[in-house]
Amino acid sequence: MKNILPGSMLLLMIVACNPPKPTSPSAEMKSNDSAMAALYEKNLASLKAGIAAFESENADSWSAVISDSVIYVSPIYGDMDSTKAHWQQLIMSYWADWDSLRLTNPIFLPGIDQQTHELDGSVRYYGGWSGVHKSGKHTLVGFYGTYDFNADGKIISAAEFFDAGGLMNAVATK
Template sequence: MKKLLFIISVLFFYGCNTNPDYKANLELAKKWVQVFENGDIELWKEIMSEDLRDQAPLYGMGEVDYATSQQIAEFYINSYTDVKFNDPMWLPGIDTGTMTLDGSVRAYGVWTGKSKSTGRTFTLPSYHNFDFADGKIVYTGEYFDATGMVNSVGPVDRKVVVATLEVKKGKYEEVQALLDSEDGLPTTRAYQGCSHLEAFFNEETNKFFIIEYWDSFESWQNYFDWRLNDDPSKIAEKISPFLVGGSNGLVPHTNNISYKFY
């Protein structure tokens, strides 16, 4: 009788600590890994719920929706190759209220891969968790140093151009509006050879500082010549009246050397 009660108690404990959905959910989580190993965005669309909430790894992004999560996935697929999730440890998730397995999946592993643009490699320990509904992934969290990874595989050298615009007193808003317009800095960023652009305004000096990364200084020169001579928007001419000294209020600093990322 005691043996029978023991067996029943073991079976009861086992039954409370298994989940019939876990095996199928685990396969979905493994398919999520395959998305990045195989560069398969169609598989991502197949397994992700449109109600998805994704705790993104990029600094400051927080929890994002389906569309933004897809953009992040496409960024990784388009930017990296030879991607592998090494030594994965797959674990069942637990409902912290009942302390029973709830069908969710957790994973630890090490991502490795190579930047398509620079050829530099990365090794990245990570943790992931997945929740499921109706045969789809409805929640996922990625926890790793995404910003550090992007920086680590970036170019060893960057061609940096720093442009300053000295603005007349009281004309900040006019210049800001022109820079923010579709013909302004968004066009600069989209120009062939420009890989990064950021800008800010210093109130003490009344100057805009525009920091640009280019594939080469020749690419920047081609862009600058186009802005001055062939740009149909004529935005340089529109900005000039708001600058101290007119067109001389724009000063580009090029041929910078000894770039380092610290």
């Protein structure tokens, strides 16, 4: 009996001092990651269709991937109009003033939820937009955009960032 107590204590210390075995992600987490990856790919295809429509100056195809209730954040300083109609006006002005607009060296990335830092199906990208202004000047501007989508794969929120003022200064007649 005297040996049982010390032996039990020794066994308890050995078990307690062993590090816990690492747990693998649950099947539910893997399933959620897989679903978010599929949603990202679907939304990426929508965004790429919108980019292709922009490059080919196809207003109907561009409009088809944008929700009517989109909230748009313009890169232009002081531009507070966030509607689809305004965004389309800006697009049309680019088409009127530039030829051969092309996205160069794009890097597309999945977006994450601000709270959980997990994939949320949104898409963001870095790249450069090149073109030839009606003045004959060739331009290339660095670009970053982030986009959220609805269940139909249409953009419901967009924020685009580039040096709009610098671009206008670069093509201004001097």
